[in-house]
Amino acid sequence: MHQYRVVKYSPEEREGTAPAWTGMSDIGESFGGVVLTEAVYLETEERHLAAVRRFAAAQGVTELCVDDLEVCPESSWWQRVAEGDRLPLDEALELVRSVLREDFVWCRFSGDEGFFVHLGYDYYLYIGLTRAPEPAVAETRRSGLHVDLFESPYLDLD
Numbered sequence: 001m002h003q004y005r006v007v008k009y010s011p012e013e014r015e016g017t018a019p020a021w022t023g024m025s026d027i028g029e030s031f032g033g034v035v036l037t038e039a040v041y042l043e044t045e046e047r048h049l050a051a052v053r054r055f056a057a058a059q060g061v062t063e064l065c066v067d068d069l070e071v072c073p074e075s076s077w078w079q080r081v082a083e084g085d086r087l088p089l090d091e092a093l094e095l096v097r098s099v100l101r102e103d104f105v106w107c108r109f110s111g112d113e114g115f116f117v118h119l120g121y122d123y124y125l126y127i128g129l130t131r132a133p134e135p136a137v138a139e140t141r142r143s144g145l146h147v148d149l150f151e152s153p154y155l156d157l158d
Contacts (some may be wrong), residue, residue, distance in 0.1 A: 005150035126152035
């Protein structure tokens, strides 16, 4: 099993020695003298979604199962998706987007052959797969995200 943590944070930001934004609510705030714009936020969000797509492609996964779904009535997802639903990858990515935006929804995803996507707080993404994902890792790093071997802290929910 190959497991990774995919994050936007530099090592200094992860250690807390450099300021970093953590979510959509930070748009307009300044971090290290740089104001987070909506455009920068959306570009970062898209890089995370592209990472999930790359790793899913590396495993041959085309749909994801919704696990451990938590929704609040304010969420736009609460009437559309249920625990255990299998979503086509594009629809699952829209749910990933909502989780990244802290849109009153949280869940984990599982796919065929042990594939998983776990979303932590503050833009931490954990991905596991059985097939070697070197091209996905390299492409994700080229996109500007940091990819490290890392066991998901959400595995203990199984």
